[in-house]
Amino acid sequence: MLVEHAWPRPQPPSPCPIWLQLPPGGAAAVRRCWLVLDAEFYLNRMDAPAAIAEVQQQFAGDVAALFVSHFGQPERHRDYACNADFSRLLVQDLLPWLRSQCPALEEGGHTVIGLSLSGLAAAHLAMLYPKTFSSAICQSPSFWWESERFRRELPQLESPRPRFWVSVGKSELESRVSHPPSGLFQGTNQLESCRRTVQDLQRAGYAAELHEYDGGHETACWKLELPSALKWLSAES
Incomplete structure (x- = not known):
């Protein structure tokens, strides 16, 4: 069951809407977290709770999913563009909040999930x-x-090193465009930049998988990819 809460985020915007999805065993069973950024996309357009519930039933009975609102586009561009302050808030403030709900939550072994700009943030x-x-x-x-x-x-x-699942559409070929509202400039296309990044991750010794799908920068495609990604992570855990 998905329950909405208000995270008293120390920096604005606050309070921040968050949604907690517990496994069948409830809060007492939770050891790990799947932290989902861009909650509005995953909840409203991709039916992520259904995909997560299936994996919780089959492979991940100790996992809670925590969806975090992006508020709006200005906040997305600020928080998700490799913002170290935002990352610190998630680790030092939001995860302790989750531990107050799920006391057996472990210190590590968690997963972060995002798409587009929040995929970079992840x-x-x-x-x-x-x-x-x-x-x-x-x-x-x-x-x-x-x-x-x-x-x-x-x-x-050094060890431990995070593992990465990267998916991208073969039609994501747009380049040399500015994205409102902040004017973030995209010089290279999504497909090629993802290919190069995964190659560099692998060369640097990281476990990284690239999945190219037929389609573009669309929630319908991400919805189809998500169950495979969750099952891969569960199998690798």
Whole structure:
């Protein structure tokens, strides 16, 4: 069951809407978290709770899903563009809130999930906090950000290293465009930037999988990809 809460986020916008989906065993069974950014897309357009519930039943009975609102486009562009302050809030404030609801929640082994710009944020969060997040699902991540800066600044992490599932559409070929409202400039297309990023992750010793699907930058495609990503993560856990 999905229950809405209000996260008293220390920085505006606050309070922030969040939604908690517990496994069949309830809060007492929870050891791990799947932190889902861009809640509005995953809840309203992709029916993610249904996909997550199926995997909870089959493979992940110790996992709670926590969906975090993006509020609006200005906030998305601020928080999801590799914002270290936002990442710190998630780890140091939101996860302790979740632990207050699920006391057996462990310190590590969690997964962060995002799409488009929040897919970039998911990868960034896992890199910053690898002892907390062991995996990231990045659906059509905006690895084009700042001339593909994410892949050019990959940290040389010791163990543990996060694992990455990256999916992207073969039709995601748009480039040299500015995205409102902040004017984020996309110089390279999604497909090529994702390919290069996964290649660089693999060369650097990270476990990273690339899944190219027939389609574009669309929630319908991400919805179809999500169950496979969740099952892959569960099998690898």
